[in-house]
Amino acid sequence: MDLTIVGCGYLGLALAERLQLRRPQLRLTLTTTTSERLEQLSPLADRVQVCDATDPAQLLDALRQSSSAVFCLGPKGDRQVDTNGYRHTFVDSFRCLMSLLPQLPNLRQIVYTSSCSVYGDAQGGWVDEETPAEPGRGHGDVLLESEQLLSGISDRRVCILRLGALYGPGRELDRRLRGLAGVERPGNGASYSNWLHVADAAGALEAALDGEWIGVVNVVNDEPIRLRDLVGKSLQRQGLAPVHWLGHDEPGSAGRRIRNTRLKQLGYELQHPNVDQSGVFSASQVP
Template sequence: MGLTIIGCGYLGEAVARQLQPRRPALPLTLTTTVTERHAELTDLADQLMLCDATDPAQLLAALQHKRTAVFCLAPRGNRQVNADGYRVTFVDSFRCLRSLLPDLPHLHQIIYTGSCSVYGDADGDWVDESTAPATGTEHGAVLLESERLITEMGDSKRQVCILRLAALYGPGRELDDRLKGLAGKERTGDGSFFSNWVHVHDAAGALIAAMDGAWSGVVNVVNDEPIRMRDLVDRSLKRQQLDAVHWSGGPAPVSGNGRRICNDRLKALGYRLQHPMLD
């Protein structure tokens, strides 16, 4: 009955590429909202569809007769999206999915790639899947509502797994390229805020492991190296032989010290990180 990836952006495409050796034994349907992406996605799929996940007819067509649905949703465009845009992308999509479940009797597995941002600020402490979310932001509240909607779809016949992802990096999103523009600049604060990362190949690999292993519940997908922003930036600029950032002190752009995210459950489930530390 196969698999559908709803949302074939940066991560969805990485998942599709890792699944190529399984075709045609595993029929693969990919969806996108961007017509211009058809040329680069066509060869990766047995079926490629334009699909707005908030449209019942389009979502039903994409999931009909499928056993597994993977939701790698992201707001459209590259600009910062407000909370209302997040709500349309995530909450409205999952409300649409919920309304269709009676018409999807073959759908036995749902995997959703969420975000570790739902933990909010923990003042630099460690958090894991048992930590109560504390977002403090409108975006985070939307993501939590999305998790609630997805979780409620699980039952004795349908497994639901939520993968809370750290920030993604990898081909096309290399950290050195993203940070080199800070060379020689002055930044407010002291850079003590912890950031958490995962390579896109590991995010995709963990998702496939979740599918194969019938994972359920929440799993943090993050590497072994929570890192303070000043250390991340300074290390990258030194590697590139660029001028260091000057941390000027004062109120930081991001309040608090962030959180260090534990990946013990990911490892206990048997996933072995390809990139346990930042490259």
């Protein structure tokens, strides 16, 4: 298998490091949007290149030798909070990919790391891959549009992994949450979040490639956790004052609890089935 990882941020880098350790014979291409990272990435792959996935020439060059591609896209800079930036990063990239597919006959497998945020708020209820995605307007809406573009590709094997909030080395929960010690917060902290250790995200990506998974798969750990419990355990562990919750949460803010049944049916065994209470924090947006 010849593989390209498009986007080597937190997760893309973790996948590249995993594959370099476990499968050094794999012919691997890595892309980054900044030339400053070429030196860091070059020991992990046969080919490393700067690539804006919305640029047809750059994306074609990145994919031309590969039979499989993993898209670990992520906005940078102010795109973290800007919906138009999200649309450029995700939707425009996959429109570019679709335009190039006739020139990529050897690319048979596409895996995309999406987010559980596409489900929107389920009032604290359980959801699975059969639950209609209703993200509303914003980042989740853009990610769902990206999924729909890929789902329309009929002549390749396409797998969409909907990930929980990533945590792991370098994203310390305690450091992020200690600033909440003793402060007043709106709501009652009853909303659910769904988490995933970065090692399991990378492991599921490798399993998806090896097993040639198709369709949507939720990739989360076994235990959704309420915000007040997550924050409370972290502050207690650090010997800090608890948050003072001011009242009831607003309607539509209870979150959702994500089932990972299909992930297990496909044979993936989680290394970290619960949130690691030694404490590593996820991405800035908690699905």
